[in-house]
Amino acid sequence: MEILAFVIGVVLMVVGLAVSIALHELGHLWPAKKFGVRVGQYMIGFGPTLWSRRRGETQYGVKAIPLGGYISMAGMYPPSPSLRQAQGPGGRSGRAAGGFFATMVQDARDANDETLRGDDDTRVFYRLPIHKRIIVMLGGPLMNFLFAVVLFAILFTGIGVQTATTTVARLSECVPSTTSATATSECTASDPAAPAATAGIEPGDTIVSIDGEPVADFAEASEIIRSSPGQQLTFVIERDGATETLQVTPARVETTVTAADGTTSTTEAGFVGIGPTVEYVKQPIWAGPQAAVQQVGAVAGIIWQLPAKVWNTAVDLVTGQPRDPNGPLSIVGAGRLSGEVAAADAPVLNRVGGFLQLLASLNIALFVFNLIPLLPLDGGHIAVALWEGIKRVWAKLFRRPPPKPVDATKLVPLTFVVVIALIGMGAVLVLADLFNPVTLG
Template identity: 50%
Template sequence: MVVAVGFSIGLHEVGHLLPAKRFGVRVPQYMIGFGKTVFSFKRGETEYGFKAIPLGGYISMIGMYPPAKNKGDVGATDAPILRKSSTGMFQQMADEARHAAAEQLQPGDDDRLFYKLPVYKRIIIMLGGPVMNLLIGVVMIGIVTVGFGAPAQTTTVSEVYQCVVPLGEESTRDASVNNGCLPTDAPGPAYAAGLRPGDTITTFDGAPVGDTAWVELTQAIRSHAGTAVPLTYMRDGVEHSTTITPYKTERPMIDANGMAVTDAQGKTQTVDVGFIGMGSSVKNVKGSVTDVLPAVGTQISGVAAVVLDLPARVAQVAKAAFSDEPRDPNGPISVVGVGRIAGEISATDLIGINDKAASLISLIGGLNIALFVFNLIPLLPLDGGHIIGALFESVRRFFAKLFRRPDPGPVDIAKMLPLTYVVAVAMMLMGAVLIYADIVKPVNLFG
């Protein structure tokens, strides 16, 4: 997983590097990690290397910051001129950034500056990194979907309950005593109808049931509370018929994907529905190439939902890390957490080697999808912040041309450095919280 994370970061930066060089921008450095340089070599005009803290990477491009405008000029000058007087700390920060950038300039760099590129070329360069992560994610998820298959609930019965235990009492029952049933419990409809583990349901209420149509079957059962329904099932190659009457009881509300629905406070919503008391067997079902992009889209939407609520979710993780509260297994994790999950998958004896390989490949795919979404957040220093800046510049120049006003020049992102530092510090703090939580209270897949 360490190697996979390194390659993901490295290829992200390659996604920036290749279009930058293609468009003629001089790139002095391509580095994996931050801090002190551990190893590097120079090829052409670019130094390639690794740094001591492997928590990211970067390429340095000449001309990221446009020069300050001369007094009275509308557009930026061609030379990196600094103002002689500063209006305050923020202006000093911008000027110092421009000065540091100007020191990197060499003879012949005038036409190789990033800010002088057309807007569309700058967007292509900044999109290159996230798109590379997206491509890695698509390939990894494609390998799992087509090559290994994804776990799917089937209509083969895994367990049958002899009684209907009221919602919320499951954990208080001792299954070793009368199968966890009390005399006051209603009989389990599936058990009473003759269903047993290993049976495969083939029709319900006269409608055929597909092998992996567990969610559809569940919805049909829930909608037939108190109604006697004909049902057929296969046992040892022989089809049997029976009649089953779903028992109306309180159960968690589920969505179209069979997942429990929660309210704004994270509490599971409940509803009175039909229930027959049986479990589903799970097996890997291979998909087709056409299933890959929808699976990627589902992951992107899931990660986006986490990112949109990231500060609150990190606060929940912090609360769990410093208290006895359980940690949300669907919440954000750090690279350390990804590594721990990979180790847990590798070490467990509960799944076979194929499932381990599929899980690790899927984990790599999910990591890259997360990098894709996270880097598109429209805030500096993330790639999305540079893209928004370029788009704003394009809009500003369009309206200046429309109203026959002078060209306003490139957007000076150096002025955004104070906000950039705030975002960077916030990211480091959230990262530190997640790393701490992944050490003291990690997410465990197998208990």
């Protein structure tokens, strides 16, 4: 049964990833078509085509490997100089001289030229105004961000956050010697009775205030209690719809405090012996967007250190050291965590919440990662468009002729290096997720 639940969790993550990719490419497709760009393909995945159907001028399909997707827009780059010159008998100009990278540039230009229909073709991407090009390329990552907002909203506002409330679930019978002993110690005849039970607090009571301070959750109540050892406190509780006032004096128990530098010390804390009721508390509607924005900051902190973090992951893989739980994951790692969430010994709602949080975090990662200003990522195309816009503004300010469109095919060598680096880092993360994984534990 546990294995079946694990498999279901992995399958759900694969489906969730496919939906995320589909929405990402839809974010490119919709504005491209809205602005009149000719789109030849809308594909989810890579490799062999499993299913496809043509509607109008666009072929829609699903491929075998769900690790990405793409849309093919006509004229991503301006036509190459060879397209404007007389073609040879074979209909193509000669191959580029200059070695491997020059050949790559020429291949990219040839592939781009095949999507053009002459100099009078207006339904091409490179002819769009700068702001429209940015909208098309920003649409994909933005869809991932909005999907994450929806998932976080379902998690926080629809399901709620598990919160220790001020309603008493259980009482301790006695006072332990230390706070760390409360969960495991058994009472003896010589142990003093717990203050809460002695004062008359009962399971089901709801603490309204302590010493005149309203308490909204157990954390607030606990903070007051722990900071008041030996001091009599006035508890206002609600029981069966009526309020009562009780006097409770927290007992003194030893507790260990860990400082920011890792050093520990022993001090006294108050203890009354109550355990809270844990409930799902629904958060305000803005909690979802707020969580998404906070997650963007956290992921961005990982992304800009990605090469170093992947290197550390590789070192941990070789040495067998535990991985940083806040480090990067591959889709294999995300699928594995999803399986562990599904197979966890926890209520179904907890597992659903864990899956939603994992999928939302994955979409935030896709949003941030795709904004890196390097081709072939969306951020690279946005950077090219912004550079062309800067050149146009500069020419206009100094009354110079409008510049030619930026030929991004010249960046193919850099793109090649980026792709190889991404493949290498992805391979390291996949191996780490297989042989030195991050687990729920």
